[in-house]
Amino acid sequence: MLRHLAVRTRFFDDYLLHAAADGGCHQVVVPAAGLDTRAFRLNWPPNVACYEIDAPEMMAFRERVLAGQAAEPAVARRVPLAADLRGEWTKALLGAGFDPAERSAWLVEGPLIHLEAAESTRLLGEIGDLAAPGSRLALAHGLDPGEAAGPDSEPGSGPGSEPDGDPAGAPRPPGSAPEEDPAAWLTHHGWRATRHDRAAAATSYGRPPGYLTPRLSYLTAERRPPAVAPAVQGRS
Template identity: 50%
Template sequence: MTGPTAGVGRTALLVAAARAIESQLPDALARDPYAAAFVRAAPGTAHWPLHPDRIPDRVSDPLWGRLGGYFALRTRVLDDHLLAATRAGARQVVLLGAGLDSRALRLPWPSGRTVHELDTAGVLAFKHRVLERVGAVPRAGRRPLAIDLRGAWTTALLDSGFDPGEPTAWLAEGLLLYLPAAAEQGLIAAVDRLSAPGSTLAFETKDISAEPDRVLRGPLYTALRERLGLDLPALFAPGPRPDSAGALRARGWKVRVRTPYEFTALHGRGPLPEPDDALAANRWTFATAVRGTPGRPGAEDHRRGRGGRDVGDSPDDIPATG
């Protein structure tokens, strides 16, 4: 991200707006008291709705209804995943491409947890100004780190107090879609090197190169272009995507790949499949570093973490799709 108001940075505002809308629903999947403040503080977003009452026909609206519902569901699923990992023993969380994520402030973390937020200086500076203005107080140790994840970043993370000997809950939410394939491969390899047994990684993938033109011209992407001036497919990294789930399996991780629709069924909320579906190719992957991964220190099996819970499972133990 180069900043919160243009390019990929603007997508962070889009997700924040979706969280703000979801937070006002009586049956909200997730609540974010800071999301609206981020959107209001950014230029060019005054016309964006931040409450469901401002969205006529919200259920059928491809932007704030369907895509917004996708972001709300994704937020809930990944919230659950991170909390399960930390309750199982992970004492540090690393948000890769943190954007306007407010999990360090809004989630009920177990005591003694640290949340590292990695993103570019422009995004983190904007985030700091907004959070300072509203008097936000973190519920875990919060360590922002200005870095470009397309380059070298592991040394800076280690220098910030990250301990590779401790289990870590890693998250790459809405990140890998925008990274060049080589950068994604490098990031996955770096996470593997820095992960003690019992560490977890959740990430989202999508191969935009496989999308037919009728999907790219469909209602969801058209609404983004016409109503927000956001050409999302143009921001996705071009070309075939690497098989990061397969790379982790080869490194000895337990990996489960899900579709969003599995969690729609689980929670009774979220998008459903439709013809020429812009969300059909989205996949959410949950991985756990297990004993015997080459190059990882420690022979003891930490798979169940200090709390005894099986952190190899995804947020809910439903059948894998691949």
């Protein structure tokens, strides 16, 4: 577990910094932020606003501990929001200054495993509604559907792999729950998704082969522009 958490943390650290610095995503949103301290410890580029969202009890605990440590954020603007992801959290986010017309980066690191199918579908749908084209999304996913045969299966993909949704791995219908196959669900809902094998990620960070098993994956995705219907030519 410690190895997994270390590699996962580094992977998502790099993802957020790349999205902010090179992807033009100056709004970073962390739903179910928990004890996340990336707004304080990462070397952020200028003009980044970080929105941290969690239940009121958790946010009260976070703010109390941070104040006790006199912690200073490393982002230009940090916005803690007390809101339940099962409720009207989007109104709180918009009311705090989040601009859905601008690119954003979203990190859903853990909440999906704690939500029911309908709740996770709703959460990712709401994120999609707020994410402008070019926005980025990352989430942790448990078992890769392509690796379900057993612990000795070959990894399905690694860092830099091709986007999901090819004919060999046909996406599920749009109504499928995202936890069944998040990459396929995202592909159907306006994202260009890529799966990253965690064992390959560990190796890329200098860890020895076998440091982690290849059966867990991370997902990153980029919001695609909305489809444009073809123009209908008039008859002469």
